[in-house]
Amino acid sequence: MEMKNSNAKRFRARTHVVVALFTCLFLLVIGRAAHLAVIDRPFLANKALSQYSRKLVTQAMRGAVKDRMQQDMAVTLELLSVAVDPKVITDKAAAAKLLASALNLPESYIQKRLAAKSQFVRMARFVEPALVDEIKAQAKEAKIKGILFEPDPRRFYPGKTLAAQVLGYCGANGQGLEGVERFFNDDLSGRGTSLSVKVDASRRSFLTSSLPNLDHSGHNVILTIDRTIQAVAEVEIAKAVEINEAISGTVIVVRPQTGEILALAQAPLINSNSYGDHDAGLRRLRAVTDTYEPGSTLKIFTASAALESGLVTPDTVFFCENGNYRVGRHTIHDTHHYGNLTLAEIVKVSSNIGALKVGALIGKKRLHDSLRSFGFGSRTGIDFGGEVGGYMAPFQYWRDIHAGTIAFGQGISVTAMQVVAGTCAIANGGTLMKPYLVSAVTDSEGRVIKSFGPRAVRRAMSEDTARKVREMMALVTREGGTGTMAKMVGYSVCGKTGTAQKVENKVYAKGKYIASFVGFVPKDKPAIAMIVILDEPRGRQYYGGLVSAPVFKAVAERALPHFNVPPEILPETVVDETAAVDEAACSDPLPSISWQDDGSEGSADTF
Structure with a gap:
């Protein structure tokens, strides 16, 4: 009789322990769920959003610098950069051959870049739109996907040496670093536009609504110079x-x-087009x-x-x-x-x-x-x-x-x-x-x-x-x-x-x-x-x-x-x-x- 009572007590004790453990686990789960739902909700929502959308910032077209007769002295060329997504490109040999020929780059260099683990690898900057159109046509014909193109504007000075120290120059980011380009940078720069775009499984961007007005280009600066x-x-x-x-x-x-x-x-x-290569003493x-x-x-x-x-x-x-x-x-x-x-x-x-x-x-x-x-x-x-x-x-x-x-x-x-x-x-x-x-x-x-x-x-x-x-x-x-x-x-x-x-x-x-x-x-x-x-x-x-x-x-x-x-x-x-x-x-x-x-x-x- 005493043995039965002892076993019953041990059973009840074990039952209580198990119940207590399950109760604790349940409370932990509920607490974690509440934390995720309330405390971490903004973070998780943003993380989820980043999986199928991303922010695209467009660079405004920089204004021109003109002489007193409205002739261009500094302009921005609407060029593009060429990049690739190696994970999307299946026929890397064909892609390397196409890009090497079009961009006049060694095929071995292209192949090395295509072997990168990244989803975005830049191949060339400041490419003419006409050449980009040729690359697109050849890629379409060869059924090569994963070649990407992005706007890549470049500052250009038609007069080369003309008023170089007056005009100054712009950095790689398009911002004025010296001369009129710097002194009137706020007027010339304009304002970029931020867009939220959707991303598919291949990380390709697309709009789900009409494109907003992107015309926030910079203003032109008119010089007194003849x-x-x-x-x-x-x-x-x-x-x-x-x-x-x-x-x-x-x-x-x-x-x-x-x-x-x-x-x-x-x-x-x-030469303004290679301004940064010159000694500071010549530039001032x-x-x-x-x-x-x-x-x-x-x-x-x-x-x-x-x-x-x-x-x-x-x-x-x-x-x-x-x-x-x-x-x-x-x-x-x-x-x-x-x-x-x-x-x-x-x-x-x-x-x-x-x-x-x-x-x-x-x-x-x-x-x-x-x-x-x-x-x-x-x-x-x-x-x-x-x-x-x-x-x-x-x-x-x-x-x-x-x-x-x-x-x-x-x-x-x-x-x-x-x-x-x-x-x-x-x-x-x-x-x-x-x-x-x-x-x-x-x-x-x-x-x-x-x-x-x-x-x-x-x-x-x-x-x-x-x-x-x-x-x-x-x-x-x-x-x-x-x-x-x-x-x-x-x-x-x-x-x-x-x-x-x-x-x-x-x-x-x-x-x-x-x-x-x-x-x-x-x-x-x-x-x-x-x-x-x-x-x-x-x-x-x-x-x-x-x-x-x-x-x-x-x-x-x-x-x-x-x-x-x-x-x-x-x-x-x-x-x-x-x-x-x-x-x-x-x-x-x-x-x-x-x-x-x-x-x-x-x-x-x-x-």
Whole structure:
């Protein structure tokens, strides 16, 4: 009896254990089911959805960059990429043969790619639509499935070298990385479209409803650049760089009344279609990123400051010390030994000593404030990335000699864009205009989305002073001036030459110069202003009047007829093309200062 009771108790205990185990298991199952149904539901739903659908993001067509006449300078080609799904392709030998022949690739390369485990293997990028159509037709005829095609747009620059540093370039993802492509990237890029598409068992995508509107293409950017004059400027500056063995050269052509940049050329030339392959030094737009000491080109702004002060007139006479002038322990030199010169003659023959005396007469503050009014020491605000403002110390930090040395272009750093912008103010009657490269942003139908126009920054000088400085600059290109090689038939050219020593490690480098010429034409109704700079010409000549002025003339001779600027009736402007050039007269005095106590050269941060 006791044994039976004992067995019954053990049975009941076992039963309770089993029931408890099953109850626990049941509760675990219920709990897991509840967790899946409530907690993990979004995750599982998305995972399930991904098995039969996927998101397809379309890339918007990038807008074009056009010149002022609406001619394409940067466009996007609608190309395609060719890929394969190795898991779908059954006859890999036939597929390899077809693709190798069509894409001009080794058959062994195709076979290796077809052996990949992936469901998407790219074979080629940027394939022409016509070739894609051929591949599709051949694949259909051979009953080969699994060859895939996707849009693969590519940026293309029809002009190749034309305005390469201005345009910049785009990366592999189609986004602008430098130049106008980067500065106006948001306008050019447009907006892509995200689509949800179904996927079949072979992972092929298909739409279950009508295709939505995908027209979110980027806007077009319209430049102020004239591609004809841009091409002329590039040819001429590239030629000058080669002939004079210079490191680089720059030409900027501007409409003085508006600030529109008609050409911005730089040599050595680079091809925009292989832009990223070029060294960064060749890619940067030196006109806005590089500074230099302007040398004698600054004398026209010194003359303006002097006239505005009311202390001098164009006929005020300064004694130029017969070419050597000692100031304290420094001696200033001129190339030629001049005695008495008027202010106008100082500009004409480019006397350093004369300019120094003018600067000393008007004083630090007047000169500083006048140069600031022309924009020196601050950015021009051009619509382009990477612009620097140069440097001009506050006049409170100038030493006594600085008003003189800055007056002839030493001890101040500028950009080419600043100098030509300031010169435009002289040309247009005294108003400093903001230079600009882009006139408008339009949509794909040509409707204007944004418009950019002339913007006056400030009045830099009076109209009367501007007229007087123009007369002085006209003397520079006449007989006896330093800029006669810019003289043209039928037009009166206003200009100023400049030759400055380069600064390296805060010291003026021996035998290294910046040669420049800045000016405008015609004198009374200027149609174009232009600056030409050659960096470190190493040929027989290095003076701005000899190597840069001829480039000004060559570009202007093409630009004026192109813009329908009629010749002036000025008999004195007729040039005897056979006359020998007076190279001595075209030589600027270098802004050189010698030390009288030990004979060593001055450092760049001294002046």
